[in-house]
Amino acid sequence: MVxxxxxxxxxVGATLGEGPVWVARENALWFVDIKEKxxxxxxxxxxxxxxxSAPSQVGWVLPERGGGFVVGLQRGxxxxxxxxxGFTALVAxxxxxxxxxxxxxxxxxxxxILFGSMDDSEGDLTGRLYALDSxxxxxxxxxxxxxxxxxxxxxxxxxxxxxxxxxRVIHAVEVNDDGTLGAMRVFATIxxxxxxxxxxxxxSEGCLWTGLxxxxxxxxxxxxxxxLETVRLPVSNVTKIAFGGPNLMTAFVTTARxxxxxxxLAGQPEAGDLFAFDVxxxxxxxxxxxxxxx
Numbered sequence: 001m002v003x004x005x006x007x008x009x010x011x012v013g014a015t016l017g018e019g020p021v022w023v024a025r026e027n028a029l030w031f032v033d034i035k036e037k038x039x040x041x042x043x044x045x046x047x048x049x050x051x052x053s054a055p056s057q058v059g060w061v062l063p064e065r066g067g068g069f070v071v072g073l074q075r076g077x078x079x080x081x082x083x084x085x086g087f088t089a090l091v092a093x094x095x096x097x098x099x100x101x102x103x104x105x106x107x108x109x110x111x112x113i114l115f116g117s118m119d120d121s122e123g124d125l126t127g128r129l130y131a132l133d134s135x136x137x138x139x140x141x142x143x144x145x146x147x148x149x150x151x152x153x154x155x156x157x158x159x160x161x162x163x164x165x166x167x168r169v170i171h172a173v174e175v176n177d178d179g180t181l182g183a184m185r186v187f188a189t190i191x192x193x194x195x196x197x198x199x200x201x202x203x204s205e206g207c208l209w210t211g212l213x214x215x216x217x218x219x220x221x222x223x224x225x226x227x228l229e230t231v232r233l234p235v236s237n238v239t240k241i242a243f244g245g246p247n248l249m250t251a252f253v254t255t256a257r258x259x260x261x262x263x264x265l266a267g268q269p270e271a272g273d274l275f276a277f278d279v280x281x282x283x284x285x286x287x288x289x290x291x292x293x294x
Contacts (some may be wrong), residue, residue, distance in 0.1 A: 006233050006253065006277040010042055010049055014272040017254035018199065019060035019104060021286055022244030029244050029252050030069070031274070032058045034103075039071065039080065042252075042274060044245065052085050057120070060105040062113060065288040072102030072115050077132060090292065091137045093117070093130055100126050104149045104199055104240070109157050110179065111290030114140075116148025122166065129162060131179070132291055140181050142173065152200040152208060154223070155284060161187060161208055163197050170197050170210060172225075187225050190215070199240025203281050204248075211238040211253070218253065235271040236260070243283020251283075252276050 015035040023030055029042045037054045039061050056074040064070050069080045076092030094100045094117055105115035110133065118127040127148040129140045142162060149163035153175070160173045160181065168190040174182035187208070190197050195215020202208050206223045216236050220229040237256040244250050257265065257272040265271060 002229065002231050002277055002279055004278040006231060006275045008234075008270050008273050009044065009252070009276045010047065010274040011270075012040070012049070012273050014038075014254070014256060016239070016256045016258045017272055017274070018239045018256075020240055020242035020252050020254045020274075021060075021062055022242050022248070022252070022283075023063045024285060025063065027246070029242060029274075030061050030063075031242075031252075031254050032061055032071075034059055034101075035258060041082070044250070044252075044276075052080075052082060054080075055087060057101050059102040060115065062105060062107060063286065063288045065111065065290050070113060070289050070291060072105055074101035074120070077102070077113070077115070077137070091132065093137050093139075094128075097126055099124070103127070103147065104151075106150065106152055106201075107287045107289050108153045108179075109287055111287055112179065113289050113291060114151045114153070114160070116150070116162075118145075118147040122146055134290060134292055136292065142171075142181065142184065149198050150200045152202045154202055155204060155206050159223075161200050161202070163200055163210070165196050165198060165213070168192075168196055170200060170208070170221075188221050188227070195236075195238075198238065199254075201241055201243070201283065203243065203279070203283050205281050207281070209241055209251070211240045213237050213239060213256070214259075218251075231277060233275055235268045235273070235275075236264070237271060243279070248282040248285065249279050250276050251279050 014033040020031040059072040079088040103118045113132040145164040147165040152161040172187035195212035198211035217232040253275040
């Protein structure tokens, strides 16, 4: 399904590039460098790359209805205004867990933000999945893991994909009519030596793509969990893709330098940069977040 080989589109050198999201109102890609506390905006038409500093580690950035953005910081969920560079606190679901941080997120068709947390030291099972809407934030009730990634939601909204990165497992969870979560099952398991499943995203055919940290690429799985395709990149730490461009047929890929020593970096000097490849099946448009009133 890949129409062209991956290409480097922007030199970033991110320590931990993550959370790419296509913002249609700007025709731009937004993403973060978690460890360097940076929020990025990339314009593919001009190659322009802008960045803003965040007050703590930043796991994700999502567009909000009415303008502006919502970000997941180590200290909680906050609004972000690019015009001023300012942040406004919304909710801190884990203020009692200073060793945790927020890690990855998506929106569903209702505009809810579904986001996960993780143990920043990547050891304790303290990562949980939350839902934030206009009524506030709630724990979804899924079992805790050390590192959450995703979630991602199927095109019909009936399945949520939730990644246990260190467990090398992607779970599929039923979504009830009221938005609560039901039964959970194993969707895909990444075999030893193939890396760790990182950020997932779903395309318009309902197939799931996942980045492979230490796995040198991304994979595409059918809705029944069958592995369909692997796309190899020239860097080992591949974190997540986002579909963008005018037809959502360009897959933008964030990567990371985290954990690579001097020898490894010499062998993959483009680690941490932004890549892209063309696909034959488009992605899904991002629903802007609908959360508590300003």
